[in-house]
Amino acid sequence: MSTPIFQISDLRKHYGRGQSRFDALKGVSFDIHGGESVAIVGKSGSGKSTLMHLLALLDAPDSGSIALDGVDTATLRGGTLNKTRNKTFGFVFQQFFLTGNDSVLENVILPLKIAGVGRTERKRRGMAALEQLELADKARSKALNLSGGQKQRVVIARALVNNPRILFADEPTGNLDTATGAVVEDILFTLNREHGITLVVVTHDEELAARCDRRIVIRDGLIVDETTKDAA
Ligand SMILES: Nc1ncnc2c1ncn2[C@@H]1O[C@H](COP(=O)(O)OP(=O)(O)O)[C@@H](O)[C@H]1O
Numbered sequence: 001m002s003t004p005i006f007q008i009s010d011l012r013k014h015y016g017r018g019q020s021r022f023d024a025l026k027g028v029s030f031d032i033h034g035g036e037s038v039a040i041v042g043k044s045g046s047g048k049s050t051l052m053h054l055l056a057l058l059d060a061p062d063s064g065s066i067a068l069d070g071v072d073t074a075t076l077r078g079g080t081l082n083k084t085r086n087k088t089f090g091f092v093f094q095q096f097f098l099t100g101n102d103s104v105l106e107n108v109i110l111p112l113k114i115a116g117v118g119r120t121e122r123k124r125r126g127m128a129a130l131e132q133l134e135l136a137d138k139a140r141s142k143a144l145n146l147s148g149g150q151k152q153r154v155v156i157a158r159a160l161v162n163n164p165r166i167l168f169a170d171e172p173t174g175n176l177d178t179a180t181g182a183v184v185e186d187i188l189f190t191l192n193r194e195h196g197i198t199l200v201v202v203t204h205d206e207e208l209a210a211r212c213d214r215r216i217v218i219r220d221g222l223i224v225d226e227t228t229k230d231a232a
């Protein structure tokens with residue numbers, strides 16, 4: 001089998017110190033292969049978001065290692081780290097993190113601005129992403145004037161604008177009603193199946209987890225169960 005995208009070994013992470021020390025991850029190991037959809041499930045406070053932040057290279061573990069395409073990510077520094085993150089990952093979080101007073105297009109092209117992509121190319125790629133999410137007609141609207149489902153689609157468009165290989169979604173349907181959540185889920189799985197984007201979803205929604213190829217359950221900072229869906 002090919003080198004896994006992620007090789008995660010014995011990750012540990014704590015917050016606070018002394019009396020208020022909290023061990024959020026206590027030694028977590030697993031691999032993720034390209035094109036997989038993986039659900040990380042567990043109760044609130046079990047360490048899911050902590051794990052996702054480490055995988056997304058937004059935070060560093062106390063110990064343990066994360067290899068991305070066989071490269072130990074601890075060796076990545078400053079500009080290289082930012083570039084790798086920006087080029088490889090897309091983010092879809094429960095809180096939309098949109099700038100309400102900016103237009104939908106401006107929100108979507110933000111990662112391209114950060115990456116130093118020129119204005120014309122930014123607009124072209126931003127509009128292409130919005131078209132993919134059927135939001136082209138909203139490009140000039142202020143983000144704050146959209147519905148919850150539309151906002152989450154804008155977030156997905158923004159996550160896709162860099163053509164990421166890996167999409168991280170943390171409770172992507174957490175703030176949406178059931179019907180709208182289902183639409184957003186379908187978009188995520190279409191991206192996974194038809195575009196081969198590796199999907200890592202943090203959720204406490206077992207139905208969403210059941211749609212993924214693999215389900216990893218964490219409890220109190222440890223993996224307590226792992227199931228793989230039979231190839232259909
Ligand atoms: N920045 C932080 N400072 C202190 N404690 C934190 C911080 N982030 C998370 N925690 C604690 O670590 C535990 C795991 O948090 P988190 O990974 O967000 O869990 P989950 O996403 O599964 O709800 C929780 O008990 C939480 O209170």
Ligand SMILES: [Mg+2]
Nearest residue numbers: 048049050170
């Ligand atoms: Mg969380």
